[in-house]
Amino acid sequence: xxxxxxxxxxxxxxxxxxxxxxxxxxxxxxxxxxxxxxxxxxxxxxxxxxxxxxxxxxxxxxxxxxxxxxxxxxxxxxxxxxxxxxxxxxxxxxxxxxxxxxxxxxxxxxxxxxxxxxxxxxxxxxxxxxxxxxxxxxxxxxxxxxxxxxxxxxxxxxxxxxxxxxxxxxxxxxxxxxxxxxxxxxxxxxxxxxxxxxxxxxxxxxxxx
Amino acid sequence: xxxxxxxxxxxxxxxxxxxxxxxxxxxxxxxxxxxxxxxxxxxxxxxxxxxxxxxxxxxxxxxxxxxxxxxxxxxxxxx
Ligand SMILES: [Zn+2]
Numbered sequence: 710x711x712x713x714x715x716x717x718x719x720x721x722x723x724x725x726x727x728x729x730x731x732x733x734x735x736x737x738x739x740x741x742x743x744x745x746x747x748x749x750x751x752x753x754x755x756x757x758x759x760x761x762x763x764x765x766x767x768x769x770x771x772x773x774x775x776x777x778x779x780x781x782x783x784x785x786x787x788x789x790x791x792x793x794x795x796x797x798x799x800x801x802x803x804x805x806x807x808x809x810x811x812x813x814x815x816x817x818x819x820x821x822x823x824x825x826x827x828x829x830x831x832x833x834x835x836x837x838x839x840x841x842x843x844x845x846x847x848x849x850x851x852x853x854x855x856x857x858x859x860x861x862x863x864x865x866x867x868x869x870x871x872x873x874x875x876x877x878x879x880x881x882x883x884x885x886x887x888x889x890x891x892x893x894x895x896x897x898x899x900x901x902x903x904x905x906x907x908x909x910x911x912x913x914x915x916x917x918x
Numbered sequence: 919x920x921x922x923x924x925x926x927x928x929x930x931x932x933x934x935x936x937x938x939x940x941x942x943x944x945x946x947x948x949x950x951x952x953x954x955x956x957x958x959x960x961x962x963x964x965x966x967x968x969x970x971x972x973x974x975x976x977x978x979x980x981x982x983x984x985x986x987x988x989x990x991x992x993x994x995x996x997x
Contacts, residue, residue: 742990779952788983789947791987866977867979885940
């Protein structure tokens with residue numbers, strides 16, 4: 710038994726009666742927590758909560774050995790349940806939007822056609838746009854570009870992951886590699902993020918979006 | 919799709935919080951329970967948990983889940 714579980718160590722007890730009791734107590738805690746946290750959101754009803762709690766219990770039991778007692782057990786368990794339920798909610802909301810469609814209708818247009826700076830646009834912003842577009846087209850692979858495009862359209866990583874049939878971690882890595890490439894090229898040109906953000910202040914230029 | 923100034927600003931903001939090494943979403947979730955308890959109790963966040971802060975600044979899914987967890991636990995603590 711995992712002693713770090715404290716009062717919850719019955720979850721890993723060989724005594725099935727004790728284990729079932731602990732499990733139904735955990736189930737109740739998760740039902741209450743998910744109902745309180747998500748009950749008012751669109752698409753959430755009793756059946757949804759039940760399904761999510763069931764999936765969460767399986768995941769929690771599967772990961773029980775990894776609990777290290779660095780927080781209350783319930784905090785750890787609720788965090789896992791929220792990850793599962795909220796990922797599912799985001800997917801429900803987005804699953805009629807396909808990445809292919811997004812890509813076809815929203816391909817980032819090539820640099821030469823994209824640069825239409827207004828006359829009073831700060832030169833840093835103009836140059837930044839050129840560097841970003843150049844890097845996006847010459848240094849990012851197709852999947853990195855796709856994640857960046859989906860990010861710009863606020864598409865959740867859960868949905869990108871499902872459509873590409875990869876994990877949410879893998880989507881994050883594609884985005885991370887893309888960001889690192891963009892950052893590297895901006896820094897090569899002598900720009901830092903804080904300097905560029907200052908150029909976006911209202912007094913620095915007139916926005917023409 | 920034209921890269922609008924809003925897009926560029928968003929990307930530059932991301933550059934500002936991009937680190938060479940970052941936690942992925944699962945690694946972040948492993949540390950979130952400890953981080954959220956310290957955050958709620960207004961304890962200084964341990965330096966080993968700093969990467970959680972970086973990840974939450976960049977990943978809107980983990981941020982959304984974190985905010986929901988924090989609100990839930992704060993409400994629970996306050997009865
Ligand atoms: Zn994340």
